[in-house]
Amino acid sequence: MSGKASDNRINSGQAKMPIAVLGAGCAALSLAARSDAFSSHQFTIVDPETHLSDDHIWGFWAMPWLDHVTSVTQKTWHNWRIISPDLLLDLSSKTHPYCALSRHEWLSHCHQRAKDAGVSVVHNLDHLNPEQILDSRPPKSPPGALLQHFLGYEITSNRDVFNPDTAILMDFRCDQSRGVHFIYYLPFTQRRALVESTLFSPSLVPEDFYDTAIKHYLANHLECTDYIVKRRERGVIPMANLKQRDPDRTGIGANGGAIRPSSGYAFTFIQKQIDQILRGAKPGKPLQVKKPHSRFELMMDQIFLDVIRHKPSLAPAIFTSLARYLNGDEFACFLSGEASMKIWLKVIFAMPKWPFLLSLVPQIRKKYRDDQITTDQNLGQNK
Numbered sequence: 001m002s003g004k005a006s007d008n009r010i011n012s013g014q015a016k017m018p019i020a021v022l023g024a025g026c027a028a029l030s031l032a033a034r035s036d037a038f039s040s041h042q043f044t045i046v047d048p049e050t051h052l053s054d055d056h057i058w059g060f061w062a063m064p065w066l067d068h069v070t071s072v073t074q075k076t077w078h079n080w081r082i083i084s085p086d087l088l089l090d091l092s093s094k095t096h097p098y099c100a101l102s103r104h105e106w107l108s109h110c111h112q113r114a115k116d117a118g119v120s121v122v123h124n125l126d127h128l129n130p131e132q133i134l135d136s137r138p139p140k141s142p143p144g145a146l147l148q149h150f151l152g153y154e155i156t157s158n159r160d161v162f163n164p165d166t167a168i169l170m171d172f173r174c175d176q177s178r179g180v181h182f183i184y185y186l187p188f189t190q191r192r193a194l195v196e197s198t199l200f201s202p203s204l205v206p207e208d209f210y211d212t213a214i215k216h217y218l219a220n221h222l223e224c225t226d227y228i229v230k231r232r233e234r235g236v237i238p239m240a241n242l243k244q245r246d247p248d249r250t251g252i253g254a255n256g257g258a259i260r261p262s263s264g265y266a267f268t269f270i271q272k273q274i275d276q277i278l279r280g281a282k283p284g285k286p287l288q289v290k291k292p293h294s295r296f297e298l299m300m301d302q303i304f305l306d307v308i309r310h311k312p313s314l315a316p317a318i319f320t321s322l323a324r325y326l327n328g329d330e331f332a333c334f335l336s337g338e339a340s341m342k343i344w345l346k347v348i349f350a351m352p353k354w355p356f357l358l359s360l361v362p363q364i365r366k367k368y369r370d371d372q373i374t375t376d377q378n379l380g381q382n383k
């Protein structure tokens with residue numbers, strides 16, 4: 001990918017505002033693909049191609065703001081399941097199925113659409129004179145943050161072993177000695193599936209831990225020992241409120257706060273963030289980017305993360321309880337940041353009370369302290 005930045009196109013006699021977007025990942029290319037909808041801003045993507053990512057699957061629930069994505073999704077599941085050692089919970093939704101999308105397919109689809117709309121991809125900022133720089137390069141993870149880390153294999157078996165109608169979002173019947181641990185498995189066909197060993201913990205584990213977990217799971221729960229690994233995917237997603245990589249540049253995507261701290265989901269929130277950027281775009285003005293999560297959601301996420309960090313053994317009960325109290329539509333909306341007050345109340349009732357109350361108190365104290373600091377700073381500025 002390389003090319004020369006195209007001249008700003010003229011719109012109703014006025015030049016479009018040139019905007020450089022750093023990084024050619026999910027957020028940058030999803031934004032550039034919708035370039036036609038921006039009548040007064042012209043994007044150029046800047047990526048040195050020194051940090052190329054392997055292919056992986058993005059999972060998310062179908063939502064109205066993702067209608068433009070569904071033509072590219074690899075597979076959808078109207079049923080999904082959460083399993084703990086003593087409970088199995090099935091959820092389903094007609095309107096909000098769980099979807100899987102290949103990273104490479106989505107990025108090349110967006111790249112083509114962006115190119116058709118006149119967006120260039122260049123290796124550096126030389127010769128560009130942008131009026132605004134949007135930064136989608138990944139933010140740094142704060143030291144000691146809880147991490148979602150995983151290794152997965154896309155495998156094919158020579159006999160029918162998977163049920164392609166149901167996605168397994170979490171199966172906790174695996175080794176819990178190194179943190180919250182579950183198997184996530186997406187059956188694409190009866191013979192092909194992505195099977196991932198995922199942990200929530202502050203430190204990573206050696207690769208053979210995930211590997212053994214996947215092998216045991218396949219053998220013990222699916223009687224599958226004869227298979228070929230077609231592809232592997234690995235990831236580490238910080239489960240925290242992340243600070244922008246460069247405070248002087250407007251962050252977008254993960255660097256604009258799009259990762260939901262409690263779940264690590266980002267794809268759906270990136271598309272939401274782009275919708276918000278588009279709605280707020282004004283001729284001659286820099287683009288405004290907001291975090292796609294409310295302050296309330298972020299506070300609740302901090303409480304949740306605090307509980308599972310200090311009591312990881314509660315995780316299977318928390319997630320199965322969530323699946324028991326919510327129906328499929330509510331569950332999908334909750335994890336896509338669309339929870340109504342009714343859904344929030346159900347979630348709060350589903351949680352074990354004491355651990356959450358004990359985590360709530362320090363959060364309120366912290367919020368009070370932060371508000372106090374902001375007030376003092378404002379008073380200082382007004383003097």
Ligand SMILES: Cc1cc2nc3c(=O)[nH]c(=O)nc-3n(C[C@H](O)[C@H](O)[C@H](O)COP(=O)(O)OP(=O)(O)OC[C@H]3O[C@@H](n4cnc5c(N)ncnc54)[C@H](O)[C@@H]3O)c2cc1C
Pocket residue numbers: 022023024025026027028046047048049050051052053056057058059060136137138233234235236237252253254255264265266267268270
């Ligand atoms: C293996 C894996 C699986 C995931 N699965 C899911 C999932 O199922 N659902 C979900 O919602 N989220 C998932 N995520 C979360 C993921 O972080 C986001 O989905 C998404 O990639 C974030 O998009 P982004 O544009 O912010 O960052 P990226 O897509 O990572 O893009 C950042 C860009 O910056 C570029 N870059 C990096 N460093 C530099 C540098 N120093 N200089 C210049 N450019 C640089 C990179 O080349 C890249 O193009 C997953 C992440 C991983 C790693």
